[in-house]
Amino acid sequence: MARPREFDEAAVLDAAMHCFWQRGYEQTSMRDLAGEMGMTSASMYNAFGDKRALYRRALDHYLAQTVRDRIARFAPLPPLAALRGFFTEIVERSVADRQRRGCMLVNSALEVAPHDAGFRRLVAGELEFVEAFFRRCIAAGQQDGTITAHPPAEKLAKLLLSLLLGIRVLARTRPQRAVLDGAAQAALALLQPEPPATVPGHGSDGPPG
Template structure:
């Protein structure tokens, strides 16, 4: 009869996320993970496998608790407001990230996925999910008149995804409010059919929601 686990799996994955997120996959050793999670090496291997397997579990845990949850909250709002709320939260997290950890998914896309076909598929699937979220919002906004019809919905969704990834990368090396807010405000301005500068509506949305 198998003995019950003497640890909480969620707590271990939370600790693993923090370790991988801060140090990256390559720089994180199993000893680091054992120290951070507080369980024995045997327990860690038996429950989660090797470092790569644990990294995948940690990444899945991060996506479920961060990205998927943010999308879920945003989908409860009207389409244009959903996009603004999503980016307001991204700005808040990016500008408040004193350790400059960035986004674990984006870090995986840069550090791990290029060398690992399996992780390429994992990261690509999440990015596709984000693109679909933006596409659904844009299409709904175009239908209710809150988002311009001047550009195809697919193009606007791809642009929003590109801005999201750019902001998350920039935040690691240049977490400057004017830089990050300017990039997002211009992207939101495109939703009104204007790509020239930061329209008042986009600026007000960012300043009003960024404090949440």
């Protein structure tokens, strides 16, 4: 009969997540992890495997708390409100990150994914998940007239994904609200539909009929 685990899995994964998030994959040692997680090396290996396997679990833990939770919360809102809320929260969290850790997913894309096919697929899949959320919001907004009909939703979704990645990278070096919010608002302004053209002689300032 297997012995029950003598630790809180969510708590130790949270500790591992913060350790990797702060130091990065290469700069985090198994000794660092054992100290942060409050486990012996043997217990850690038995529970989670090697460093790569633990990093994967920690990254999944991060994604569940951030990317997937955020999309689940904003998806039910009206399309434009969902996108504005999403980026407002991204800016707020970036500005509040005094340690300048950035986004663990983006950090993984830059540090780990180029050298590891498994993580490359994971990162690509997660970015596609975010892009699909943007695309759904834009398509719905184009349908109800709250978002410009041109360019098509596919192109605008890629623009917003690029904006997201840019903000998260920029926040590592220039986490000023004016910089990050300025970038977000400029891109979101492109989603606004153009006002209807005024027919000469029929405007509000024209002579009475």
